[in-house]
Amino acid sequence: ILNVEQSPQSLHVQEGDSTNFTCSFPSSNFYALHWYRWETAKSPEALFVMTLNGDEKKKGRISATLNTKEGYSYLYIKGSQPEDSATYLCAFIGGNQFYFGTGTSLTVIP
């Protein structure tokens, strides 16, 4: 069982604040790293699929970076909005398996 860790476990920010979360994963046998957003009462949805060391991806106000050599990825949200409130999951992919972290629960306070 691979250990994928996310921090912090939960986060409360004011609307308009920028924030970031961390996903740590094994640096060996890396294949890909995914980020998913899971809103309450909805299905988890993919944000980013990252495969190369140094990858940076952006989708609107959300961006992510990847460091496969040291085994971490950061997810950034610029100018948080209430609709960003969700649990953000990262998944380390290896050997046809998706190993999920425990998630970061973000609450954006209007």
Place this chain on the structure above:
Amino acid sequence: DTGVSQDPRHKITKRGQNVTFRCDPISEHNRLYWYRQTLGQGPEFLTYFQNEAQLEKSRLLSDRFSAERPKGSFSTLEIQRTEQGDSAMYLCASLPGGDNEKLFFGSGTQLSVL
């Protein structure tokens, strides 16, 4: 709607009963995964299928759990003799084939064992 669908959305059962959940993946997706998620934890891998073949099953999974994917289309997950510890959200996800492709999740089945 051509997304992944799961049925039922909620299931309440008494300890010792058997339950079966269904997942209908996106039609052209070859791979189908089952996960279990409990409060404060990330999705935990249960099993996955490549078409109709069950290629891997978690070693943590009790023999009370079984899954099928006949004809490589929909999948069922059965839990026999349910226990209170089986209470969780059961998620199904599918993807076309490659590992660089994202998972498409269903809304999950929330199981409560009384």
